[in-house]
Amino acid sequence: xxxxxxGYTAAALTTISFFPQAIKTLRLxxxxxxxxxxxxxxxxxVAIWGVFGCLTGNGPLIVANGLTFIPAAxxxxxKIRHRLLRGER
Amino acid sequence: xxxxxxGYTAAALTTISFFPQAIKTLRLxxxxxxxxxxxxxxxxxVAIWGVFGCLTGNGPLIVANGLTFIPAAxxxxxKIRHRLLRGER
Numbered sequence: 232x233x234x235x236x237x238g239y240t241a242a243a244l245t246t247i248s249f250f251p252q253a254i255k256t257l258r259l260x261x262x263x264x265x266x267x268x269x270x271x272x273x274x275x276x277v278a279i280w281g282v283f284g285c286l287t288g289n290g291p292l293i294v295a296n297g298l299t300f301i302p303a304a305x306x307x308x309x310k311i312r313h314r315l316l317r318g319e320r
Numbered sequence: 321x322x323x324x325x326x327g328y329t330a331a332a333l334t335t336i337s338f339f340p341q342a343i344k345t346l347r348l349x350x351x352x353x354x355x356x357x358x359x360x361x362x363x364x365x366v367a368i369w370g371v372f373g374c375l376t377g378n379g380p381l382i383v384a385n386g387l388t389f390i391p392a393a394x395x396x397x398x399k400i401r402h403r404l405l406r407g408e409r
Contacts, residue, residue: 238372244365251357261353268340276333283327 246295253302262310263319270307277303335384342391351399352408359396366392 256262277296284292313319345351366385373381402408 234372234375237368237375241365241368241372244361244368246365248358248361248365251361252355255355255358256353259353264345264348264350264353266341266344269337269344272333272337272340276330276335276337279326279330279333283323283330286323286326 242291242295246298249299249302249306253305256306256309260309262306262313265306265310267307267310267314270303270310274300274303274307331380331384335387338388338391338395342394345395345398349398351395351402354395354399356396356399356403359392359399363389363392363396 256265277300280296281293281300284290284296345354366389369385370382370389373379373385
C-alpha cells in the first residue's frame with residue numbers, strides 16, 4: 232500500500248465519520264450527551280481548514296472539510312436549538 | 321495574518337475540540353446521544369493520520385492526531401462499555 236493511499240484512507244474515515252452522528256441526531260433528536268463546546272470548536276476549525284484550502288489552492292482539503300462541515304454544522308445547530316428551546320446543557 | 325497561521329489555527333481548533341466532549345462524557349457518564357459509528361470511524365481515521373505522519377516525517381500531523389486520539393479513544397471506549405454493559409444503542 233503506497234503512503235498516499237494511507238493518507239486518503241485516513242482522510243476518508245475522518246470525513247465520513249460525522250455523517251453517522253448527524254443521522255443519529257436527526258433520528259433521536261437527542262443531543263444531551265453531546266458537547267456544545269466540542270461542536271462549536273470543531274465546526275469553526277473545519278470551516279477555517281476550508282478557507283486555508285482555498286487560500287492554498289488545496290483541492291482535497293477543500294473537499295474533505297467541506298464534506299465534514301455539513302454534518303458537523305447540522306449537529307451544532309441542533310445542540311444550540313436544544314439549549315435555547317429546552318434549556319439542555 | 322499569514323496563511324500558515326490560518327492553518328495552525330484550524331489545526332488547533334479541530335485538535336482541542338475533542339477534549340470538552342471527553343470531559344463531558346467523564347462528568348456525566350452518558351453517551352446515549354453519541355454515535356458509536358462516528359467515534360469508531362473517527363478514532364481509526366485519526367490513528368491512521370498518525371501513522372501517515374510517521375511515514376512522511378510530518379511532525380505537526382503526528383502531534384495533532386496524537387493529541388486528538390486521546391479524547392476520541394476515551395469517548396469510544398466509554399461508548400463501547402455502555403453498549404456492552406448497559407445495552408445502550
